[in-house]
Amino acid sequence: MKAEALIFDMDGTMIDSMPWHAKSWVEFARRHGITMPADEILRRTTGRTGTECMREVFERELADDECLALVHEKEVIYRELFDATFTEVAGFTDFARQAAQRGLKIAVGTAGDRHNIAFAMSRLKMDPLPLAIVGGDEGLAGKPEPAIFLEAARRIGARPERCIVFEDAPFGIEAARRGGMRAVAVCSSHSPAELAGAHVIAAVRDYHQLARSNFLETLDAALA
Known part of the structure; x- marks a missing residue:
């Protein structure tokens, strides 16, 4: 089987942002009197959309507009820190x-x-730019549901079974599986064991490690 596309998660996969998301959650929690530890917040929210995250953290139903205001507050903290x-x-x-x-x-x-x-892409200066970017504020279910990855595949005209998802979080690895996609575990914030699965074809710390293993040159063989 020939690979057609690579679909990248962003935080912790393209950019080394997860420590700064953790710090921003600590500050956000302090402001709102939330006692949930930062590691628990990350476990419950990483890969979920902003509105899903706020309902997890506050542990109650929140109106969409209230969620959006809270997401904005938290992400401003994150961007300022990072x-x-x-x-x-x-x-x-x-x-x-x-x-x-x-x-x-x-x-x-x-x-x-x-x-x-926008914050990430303006600093990465990718060349060429991705053919499509699907975000968590587009009304799609967050991970571990596969909707975000499936929409990315649809927009670029790639068959899910010929897409490789790059992910750093368990919810994202599971979303790839549910979408019928293979995955590469980017172990920037989780261990290979935490990101394991029959559909995971490689587990690496970073992309230099992938380059040293001739990943792109042998990708089609890995899918066979």
Whole structure:
């Protein structure tokens, strides 16, 4: 089977942002008197859309407009914290460029909203740009539901079974499985064991490791 497309999650997969999301959750929780520990917040929210996250953290039903205001507050904190030390997951932009040069379609499927997407893309300066970016504020169910990845595949005209999802979180790995896609576990914030699955064809710390393993050159064989 020949691979057609690579679909990348954003936070923790394209950009090394998860420590800063954790710090922003700590500050947000302090402001709102939330006692849930940061590691529990991350476990329950990573991969979910903003409105889903707020309902998880506040542990009650919230109106959509209230959720959106809270999401905006939290993500402003995150962007302010991460801006001065913005970094990609090592080797990402070079890897994505090389994949595109080999004829693979590149897309992004993230639970992040349009503001966080713009923040990341303006700093990554990908060349070429992804053919499609699907965000978490487009009305689709968050991960572990596969809707975001399936929509990314649809927009670029790729068959799900010929897409490889790159993910750093258990919910995202599960979303790839539910969507009928293979996955690469990017172990920037979780261990390989936490991101394991029969559909996971590689588990790496960063994209330099993928390059050293000739991943792109042997991708079709890995799908056979």
